[in-house]
Amino acid sequence: MSMNRSLIVPTSNPTLEQALQDALQRRAAVSGGFGELELLALRLGKMQNTMRPHLHAPQLLVFAADHGIAVDGIAEPQTPPTSTVVRQLLEGSLPLPALARLQGLQFTVVDAGLADRLLPHDHLLMRKIAHGTRNARVGAAMSLDQTHAAIRAGMEIGDSLAGNAVACSALGVGSHESAALVLSRLSQIPVRDFLFNGASTRPERLAHLMVVAQGAQGRHLEVADPVEVLAAFGGFEIAMMVGVMLVAAGKRHLIVVDGIGACAALRVACSIAESVADYCLFSRSHAHRGLDQALALFQASAMLELGLDTLDGTGAALAWPLIRSATALLEHAGEEATA
Secondary structure: OHHHHHHOOOOOOHHHHHHHHHHHHHHHHHHOOOOHHHHHHHHHHHHHOOOOOOOOOOEEEEEEEOOHHHHHOOOOOOOOOHHHHHHHHHHOOOHHHHHHHHOOOEEEEEEEEOOOOOOOOOOEEEOOOOOOOOOOOOOOOOOHHHHHHHHHHHHHHHHHOOOOEEEEEEEOOOHHHHHHHHHHHHHOOOOHHHHOOHHHOOHHHHHHHHHHHHHHHHHOOOOOOHHHHHHHHOOHHHHHHHHHHHHHHHOOOEEEEEOHHHHHHHHHHHHHOHHHHHHEEEEOOEOOHHHHHHHHOOOOOOOOOOOOEOOOOHHHHHHHHHHHHHHHOOOOOOOOOOO
């Protein structure tokens, strides 16, 4: 991991930032101000270290995996198996692939650790580490070897992607709870803050989630190293996103973080190389209060607040036109500048 730490540089560049601000002010004097879109353009220019940021061949990756902690009955009764949702995505019977296609995003589901075997598909990347993690309440969800293997797999995926922008999201029964456990331990914030969803969370369901989560926390009470925390609580999809984010930031590529699973991955990635967060924008596909807490860890807010309640990744697809529009503000803003 030390190599990636050395390759990921902060986006801070006062000279470039001033030049970008001047260019945006000149444009505003002619066409009016664009508010937060200008701040987005500024960030994109700093990410690419240029006055004229350009995004091409954007990728939308949904990392899917199953979690052993799900055997403790943490899912709502109507929740379909992870593999069923993945098949629906691949068949195009859910909106996300169509939205991605409409916005020019290359859509891929990554099998990071599904319990079931899936048939090959053009939009399915099979990188299964194991058929689901173990139950974190009983033992480590992943071995350290599996965790490192998943991170390496993510790095290989990131290195092979076309384009210079990637959106990361997670899918899996138990993924939210595993991400909540990782974030809670690494931030020292009560896990309840990541699990509680206001009035929509039935008291008996919250009580059961807390019993399971606290049991997992107690099992791994002394674990503090970020990668070991990830191994303790899972899961494979979070670990693979860590690898993708490290590589993307090392290439100065844009990373769109969608959902609490992706936030957990970013928190681990930042423990390896703090500057990874400089290359991230945030979207959201549902209004869960735990995601509010996760975003607050990065002093971030989602680009769009549409009241969605759907699969992670949907918010990233819908936010993509905003990102493209931000680059358009700088298309003719001045000559390219570099550090």
